[in-house]
Amino acid sequence: MNDTDQPDDFNHVxxxxxxxxxAVIGSMLLSRHIIDRMLVIVEPEAFYRPTHQVLYATIADLYGRSRSPQIDPITVGEELARTGDxxxxxxxxxxxxxxxAVPTVSHAEKYAEIVRDKALLRAVIETSNRAAARAxxxxxxxxxILDDAMAEFQGAATGTTPLEVKLSVGDRxxxxxxxxETGKDPRALDTPWHDINEVVELKPGQLITVGAATGGGKSLFGMNLASHVAIRRNRPALVASMEMGGSELMARLTAAEASVDLDRLIRRKLNDHDWAKVIKVSERMQNAHNFILDDSANLxxxxxxxxxxxxxSHGHPAAIVVADYLQLMSPEGASSGKNRxxxxxxxSRGLKTMAMEFEIPIVALAQFNRGAVGRQPVVSDFKDSSSIEQDSNVIVLMHTPPKPDPDDPETRHFTDRSGEIDLIVAKNRNGISGRIVTLAFQGHYGRLQSLGREY
Structure with missing residues (x-):
C-alpha cells in the first residue's frame, strides 16, 4: 500500500x-418473560440483517400494546401479514x-450482548471511515474532524447494560x-414566562401538549419556548416543524429576538432601524448552533x-423537543387500514415513549376541532384524537378572549382584552390544574410575553 491509498480494511464485511x-429473536418468540431484558440491552438498529430489525421491532411493538401480550410465531406472523412485511x-x-435456532433461552441475555457489541464495533468502523474520508x-x-469523531464515539459508548442502571431507592x-436541598429538580426546564413557571415544570420524560385553534398562537408558544431553552439557557433544542419552512421559522425567531416587525421580515422589507436591531442580535444567532430547526417533509x-x-452524536443531546404540530405528522409505514x-x-403515544426514552420533555403542539371556535376550549377539543389527553402529562389550552360587541347581548359587557391570550393549564399531573395564566400576545413580533415583564 502506498502513502495515498486507503487500507483494504475499509472493504471488509x-x-x-x-x-x-x-437466537435473540427466537428466544423472544419462545418466552415473553425475557423480552423486557432484551429491550434494555439492544434496539432494532443493533441488528445487522434488516429482516431481523423488522422482526425485533414488531415483537417489541406487540409486547408493548397489551398488559398480557401473546408472543409466538403465529401471533407475530399475523401481525407481519397485517403490515405487509x-x-x-x-x-x-x-x-x-x-x-x-435457539440453543437455550436461559442464555438470551448473552446473545443480546453479542448483537449489541457487534453493533458497537460497526459504529466504531463507520465513525472511523467518515473521519478518514474527511481527512x-x-x-x-x-x-x-477529531471533535466530530470523538462526539460520535461518545454517542456510541452511552449504551448501558442492566447491571449499570441505578433503579433502587438506595441508588436514588x-x-x-x-x-x-437546592429547592428544585435540576433536570427540569423553565419557560420564558414567569407566570407559567409558577404552575408548570418541564421535566424529563414528560409529554406536554399545547392546543390552540388555527392561528391561535401555538407556533409562537413553541418557538418562544425553544429559543428560550437554546439561546437563554444554552441547552440544545429541536423544533420539528411540519407547519412552516425553515425560512419562516427564522423570520419568527428573528422577530422575537430583535423586536422587528414580523411582516417586514417575511416580506424582506426592512428599514434602517430594523437592520440596526437585526445586527444587534446577529452574534447571538450565529452562535446558536445547538438550536436545530428541522423542517423536513413528512416528519x-x-x-x-x-x-x-x-x-x-454531534455532542449536543437535545434538552427539549417541540413538535409543530401533532396532527400534521405522518404515520409510520403503511396506514394498515387505520383511520386518522x-x-x-x-x-401521541409514540411521542410520550420518545420523551421517556431520551429523558427529555417533548412539547407537542396540537390543533382544536372547529367546534372549539368562539368559546373557552376543553381537553376534548383536540382534532382527530381523544388519546392526546391520556398520553399527556401536561395540557395547556390557548384561548383568545372574545372582544366586546355592543350589538351582542352576550358580549357587550365583556372587558376589552385586545392583545391578551389565556393559557389554561387543563391537566398537570405533578402540579396544579385549572389555573389560567394570561400573557400578552405580540403577534407582530412573533412572541408571547408575561404581562408586566420585558421579553
Whole structure:
C-alpha cells in the first residue's frame, strides 16, 4: 500500500453475528418473560440483517400494546401479514426456524450482548471511515474532524447494560436529597414566562401538549419556548416543524429576538432601524448552533428519533423537543387500514415513549376541532384524537378572549382584552390544574410575553 491509498480494511464485511441475532429473536418468540431484558440491552438498529430489525421491532411493538401480550410465531406472523412485511422477512417458516435456532433461552441475555457489541464495533468502523474520508479530502480542519469523531464515539459508548442502571431507592436517595436541598429538580426546564413557571415544570420524560385553534398562537408558544431553552439557557433544542419552512421559522425567531416587525421580515422589507436591531442580535444567532430547526417533509416519529440521535452524536443531546404540530405528522409505514384518529393516537403515544426514552420533555403542539371556535376550549377539543389527553402529562389550552360587541347581548359587557391570550393549564399531573395564566400576545413580533415583564 502506498502513502495515498486507503487500507483494504475499509472493504471488509462489517462485524455481525447472524446466529446470535437469530437466537435473540427466537428466544423472544419462545418466552415473553425475557423480552423486557432484551429491550434494555439492544434496539432494532443493533441488528445487522434488516429482516431481523423488522422482526425485533414488531415483537417489541406487540409486547408493548397489551398488559398480557401473546408472543409466538403465529401471533407475530399475523401481525407481519397485517403490515405487509411477512413475505419480506422470509414468511412464517422463517419464524419457526428462528425458534429452532435457539440453543437455550436461559442464555438470551448473552446473545443480546453479542448483537449489541457487534453493533458497537460497526459504529466504531463507520465513525472511523467518515473521519478518514474527511481527512483524505482535506476539506476540514484536523481539530474539527477529531471533535466530530470523538462526539460520535461518545454517542456510541452511552449504551448501558442492566447491571449499570441505578433503579433502587438506595441508588436514588442521595440525588433526591440534593434536589430537596437546592429547592428544585435540576433536570427540569423553565419557560420564558414567569407566570407559567409558577404552575408548570418541564421535566424529563414528560409529554406536554399545547392546543390552540388555527392561528391561535401555538407556533409562537413553541418557538418562544425553544429559543428560550437554546439561546437563554444554552441547552440544545429541536423544533420539528411540519407547519412552516425553515425560512419562516427564522423570520419568527428573528422577530422575537430583535423586536422587528414580523411582516417586514417575511416580506424582506426592512428599514434602517430594523437592520440596526437585526445586527444587534446577529452574534447571538450565529452562535446558536445547538438550536436545530428541522423542517423536513413528512416528519415521522422515526425521523425525529433519528434527528435526536444525530444531535447526541454531534455532542449536543437535545434538552427539549417541540413538535409543530401533532396532527400534521405522518404515520409510520403503511396506514394498515387505520383511520386518522387511530394514527394520531399512535403518534401521541409514540411521542410520550420518545420523551421517556431520551429523558427529555417533548412539547407537542396540537390543533382544536372547529367546534372549539368562539368559546373557552376543553381537553376534548383536540382534532382527530381523544388519546392526546391520556398520553399527556401536561395540557395547556390557548384561548383568545372574545372582544366586546355592543350589538351582542352576550358580549357587550365583556372587558376589552385586545392583545391578551389565556393559557389554561387543563391537566398537570405533578402540579396544579385549572389555573389560567394570561400573557400578552405580540403577534407582530412573533412572541408571547408575561404581562408586566420585558421579553
Amino acid at each position: 462489517p462485524p455481525h453475528d447472524l446466529q446470535a441475532e437469530q 411477512l413475505n419480506k422477512v422470509g414468511g412464517s417458516s422463517y419464524l419457526h426456524n428462528l425458534v429452532q 483524505y479530502a482535506q476539506q476540514d480542519e484536523a481539530a474539527e 436517595w442521595a440525588t433526591f436529597l440534593d434536589e430537596l 415521522t416519529l422515526s425521523k425525529i428519533r433519528a434527528r435526536l440521535r444525530w444531535m447526541a 384518529a387511530q394514527e394520531v393516537a399512535d403518534i
